[in-house]
Amino acid sequence: MTVSVVAPLLRGIALAAAGPGGSVVVASAPLPPVLPADAVRIDIADDDEAAAFTALRAAYSRRAAGAPALFAANLAGAGEFLLAAASDIDAARVLVAGGAVPSAGRAPAPAEADSKGSAAGRDRVVSGRIALVTGGAQGFGEEIARGLAASGALVWVADINGDGARRLAAELTAKAGRTAAIAVAMDVTSEESVADAISEIARTTGGLDLVVSNAGVLKAGSVLDQELGAFDSVTRVNYTGFFLVAKHAANLMRRQRLGHPGHRTDIVQINSKSGLAGSNRNGAYAGSKFGGIGLVQSFALELVEYGIKVNAICPGNFLDGPLWSDQEKGLFVQYLRTGKVPGAKTIADVRAFYEAKVPMGRGCEGPDVMRAIYYLVEQEYETGQALPVTGGQVMLT
Ligand SMILES: NC(=O)c1ccc[n+]([C@@H]2O[C@H](COP(=O)([O-])OP(=O)(O)OC[C@H]3O[C@@H](n4cnc5c(N)ncnc54)[C@H](O)[C@@H]3O)[C@@H](O)[C@H]2O)c1
Structure with missing residues (x-):
């Protein structure tokens, strides 16, 4: 045992x-x-x-x-x-450590003032809860980790980039004046790595209330010539990685619920608008994300028995995030170089092209995703759904 x-x-x-x-x-x-x-x-x-x-x-x-x-x-x-x-x-x-704490312990941490990624009033639903964010070291994952910590949650920042995860966890803890985040190294494509990380979480904090399966990669390529290796590596992180995280986290959540059958928990997959509509010359990514919705629906049906809701959030393009805006390898630079956007002469032209695709005229941002997370956690009567956060770019039928 x-x-x-x-x-x-x-x-x-x-x-x-x-x-x-x-x-x-x-x-x-x-x-x-x-x-x-x-x-x-x-x-x-x-x-x-x-x-x-x-x-x-x-x-x-x-x-x-x-x-x-x-x-x-x-x-x-x-x-x-x-x-x-x-x-x-x-x-x-x-x-x-052998010290004394009043028997009732401290009151649950209130939501903290600097809540960049929070939405006023909603954030109390995660205050005092234990959360895991995979791929939490940068991009949407970092935004979510920051938002949850600012809302009073204890956040496990899991990433293949262990240094990045440690840096962020230390920053969030220093800022909060309490242990607001802990880093854990995790490669979501390795079952051993996921199992080890979940065991460490169990030993250190005893459980999880919210799992945000966010780690994901994009390798665009045409069906006519994409290498199998590139296709497989996207599938392995975005699709198989979600399965491995859900499998090990759900066992932990099931176990912690034995003593408290009324306890509800959440698994949220950060999917994509490309999980709802195909993506030209980007089939590996869209296929992995469509597959993710199938896993979300299936896991939701099975895990409802254990009080675990399973839902996906499907964000639009995070144009200010590193995937798009990195000055050396971001998609804006790549698309400008390869002439993907007809007539574009500058990065601003490429950006304007993608903004024009969104009825609400801008890219998706961290607080947009945080509002969706608060909604899914707060909602007691929904599971197995895919929630678009796309500024109207992709609409459900
Ligand atoms: N950026 C967008 O425009 C956009 C839009 C919709 C959905 N998404 C989705 O949001 C999620 C995050 O994307 P992002 O743009 O923030 O990406 P990003 O590249 O900025 O960050 C991804 C993070 O995941 C980590 N990671 C990669 N492989 C991993 C692995 N095997 N195990 C653990 N961690 C790993 C990276 O180290 C990095 O910290 C992805 O699932 C992505 O598909 C992104």
């Missing part, structure tokens, strides 16, 4: 005790030489999840009135660990 299985079970039990809207983070650490006086001892003798859950629930209710939720768990085959449940990660870390 591993800590990454036990910690989510404990989080669910503590969430149920915290009541509606309560937030709970579970932190774990190897057992220290001297056990904190408040720690409740618990033995988990075998690899049976149901038996572990029953033992944990009994231990949780055995605590003295007002005592912190602190457990010294002996896990068969894995060793001894200290686990603590508290209302935020900083309080939980103090408890496992």
Whole structure:
């Protein structure tokens, strides 16, 4: 029995005790030489999840009135660990380090003032929640990580670019004056990498309330000559990567819900307008995104049993993001060089061409996507949908 299985079970039990809207983070650490006086001892003798859950629930209710939720768990085959449940990660870390925190923990973090990517009033739906953003180091992922952190969530910034993820997480934490973000290295195309990252999340924060599967790549190419390798690599990140993230995250979310069957969680795939309408000379990308909608609908049907909603957001072009605006390899420079936009002589001409395709006259931005995320999390009666955020460029039929 591993800590990454036990910690989510404990989080669910503590969430149920915290009541509606309560937030709970579970932190774990190897057992220290001297056990904190408040720690409740618990033995988990075998690899049976149901038996572990029953033992944990009994231990949780055995605590003295007002005592912190602190457990010294002996896990068969894995060793001894200290686990603590508290209302935020900083309080939980103090408890496992042997310090004292008021038993109720701190109040859930309020939404913070500088909320670049938030939408006034909506952001409370993620305050105090634990979120994962894949591909979170730059572009839309960075915008989403910033928006969620500014709204009071604890954000796991997962990216193949570990340095970028660490830089962003450190910045968000420094700005918030609390642990607002934690970086984790993750290559969404590798099952081992995804499984390791999700285990680290389970051990460190006990669970997840919101998964934003955002990592994605674009390699444009004609069906007449695109190399199979390029086609496969796009499919592997955008399509298979979403499957791997959903698979491992959903198991964690299912486990944490055992103790709190009313707990609702969300998986949101950042899809694209190219998941709703074909994209000329860009079939690998559009195909992977259309496939993503099929996965969203299918996962939604299956995971509804575990209180997990699964939806996609289909943004229009993020013209101010690095994919388009990078001065060396961005799409504006590429399209100018290759003459893709007839008559365009400058980057401004290329940009104007793409803006003119949007009825609302501008590219999609971080706050547009954040509003869609808040809506999907807040909405209790929808799953399996693909929500366009395209300024009217693509309309549902
Ligand atoms: N930029 C747009 O105009 C646009 C429009 C609609 C949808 N989207 C979608 O938004 C998402 C983000 O796109 P973006 O434009 O911000 O891209 P981006 O290239 O700016 O950022 C993508 C991030 O994903 C990371 N990444 C790439 N491969 C990864 C892997 N295997 N594992 C983990 N991380 C990986 C990168 O390191 C990077 O930090 C994608 O799914 C994309 O399809 C983008």
